[in-house]
Amino acid sequence: MSEVILEVKDLATEFDTEQGVARALDDISFEVKAGETLGIVGESGCGKSVTALSILRLLPKPAGNIVSGEVIFKGQDLIRLPADDMHNIRGNRIAMIFQEPMTALNPVYRISRQLNETLALHNPEMNKAEINEASINMLKRVGIPAPERRMKEYPHQLSGGMRQRVMIAIALLCKPEILIADEPTTALDVTIQAQILQLLKDLQKETGMAIIFITHDLGVIAELCDRVVVMYGGRIIEQADILTLFDKPRHPYTRGLLNAIPRLDKSSKEVLSTIPGMVPSLFDFLPGCRFQNRCDYVQEQCTQDIPVLESDSDGHQVRCFRFRELLS
Ligand SMILES: Nc1ncnc2c1ncn2[C@@H]1O[C@H](COP(=O)(O)OP(=O)(O)OP(=O)(O)O)[C@@H](O)[C@H]1O
Numbered sequence: 140m141s142e143v144i145l146e147v148k149d150l151a152t153e154f155d156t157e158q159g160v161a162r163a164l165d166d167i168s169f170e171v172k173a174g175e176t177l178g179i180v181g182e183s184g185c186g187k188s189v190t191a192l193s194i195l196r197l198l199p200k201p202a203g204n205i206v207s208g209e210v211i212f213k214g215q216d217l218i219r220l221p222a223d224d225m226h227n228i229r230g231n232r233i234a235m236i237f238q239e240p241m242t243a244l245n246p247v248y249r250i251s252r253q254l255n256e257t258l259a260l261h262n263p264e265m266n267k268a269e270i271n272e273a274s275i276n277m278l279k280r281v282g283i284p285a286p287e288r289r290m291k292e293y294p295h296q297l298s299g300g301m302r303q304r305v306m307i308a309i310a311l312l313c314k315p316e317i318l319i320a321d322e323p324t325t326a327l328d329v330t331i332q333a334q335i336l337q338l339l340k341d342l343q344k345e346t347g348m349a350i351i352f353i354t355h356d357l358g359v360i361a362e363l364c365d366r367v368v369v370m371y372g373g374r375i376i377e378q379a380d381i382l383t384l385f386d387k388p389r390h391p392y393t394r395g396l397l398n399a400i401p402r403l404d405k406s407s408k409e410v411l412s413t414i415p416g417m418v419p420s421l422f423d424f425l426p427g428c429r430f431q432n433r434c435d436y437v438q439e440q441c442t443q444d445i446p447v448l449e450s451d452s453d454g455h456q457v458r459c460f461r462f463r464e465l466l467s
């Protein structure tokens with residue numbers, strides 16, 4: 140069994156807002172093993188990005204605060220690490236790619252500068268020529284044609300797919316042990332999306348990095364991930380290895396998500412089911428289970444108590460009072 144390199148334990152994150160304090164993450168615990176791909180899935184607003192930003196301590200300040208928990212990376216708690224040490228880990232040992240590459244690329248710098256500066260920062264022993272060569276090689280690796288020419292261009296001169304590849308190149312330059320990819324392909328068309336997923340798989344095989352892949356698309360999860368964390372309303376509601384999750388989903392929410400995926404073996408005339416209702420805002424959640432207002436199986440207990448995340452001996456975890464009845 141591979142070594143656990145990241146352990147998120149009982150993490151809770153809050154935002155100070157005009158309406159008061161909003162708890163965006165509650166009781167979040169999961170592990171990432173070396174070399175594996177962990178998927179985090181859930182509808183918009185369930186806390187996927189806040190989880191990633193909390194791990195890297197990139198929450199907007201002063202509004203966003205981690206109020207409890209630990210994020211253990213190779214034995215060190217990142218939450219309690221001095222800012223300088225955290226800076227060395229970020230982008231170096233744990234890298235992140237964002238949904239919209241323009242927000243991460245600097246529009247007024249040429250591609251060469253963005254790549255070279257990243258490399259120079261983390262590799263003070265390399266000279267300018269070595270750095271430039273390494274940057275060009277990385278652009279080649281991520282499938283950018285004519286990389287020498289592209290190095291001289293600005294981000295706005297590249298297509299969305301090319302910009303996303305440049306971001307992946309920057310993230311990979313320092314050979315991170317963990318890559319956090321937050322919806323890196325949602326803004327791209329399907330063909331480019333497939334190419335980028337393949338690229339991540341190839342690079343992972345080559346470098347052995349672990350990937351945390353965040354998406355609202357279970358189809359992409361099926362394609363890429365070894366294990367999956369399903370989030371709803373800032374809590375983990377189910378967690379399992381990929382085959383178990385698709386074969387024996389336990390939480391009514393996970394079942395709803397799976398029923399909403401188009402399937403090749405079903406006639407296209409069959410209407411896809413969607414989960415009725417909307418995710419409430421952080422201030423509108425009722426006491427008890429946060430999925431209660433959209434759940435077909437809600438009963439009194441669900442409106443009063445928060446179900447705990449129960450784990451079976453195979454590590455399949457679910458947070459639902461009624462899953463046993465639903466299985467039988
Ligand atoms: N800066 C902020 N101030 C206040 N609330 C915030 C802030 N950032 C996020 N939130 C809230 O935290 C919750 C989780 O947001 P998050 O961005 O993690 O969702 P997500 O799962 O990444 O959604 P999406 O799929 O749309 O990216 C949401 O209710 C959101 O409104």
Ligand SMILES: [Mg+2]
Binds near residue numbers: 188189321
């Ligand atoms: Mg997000």
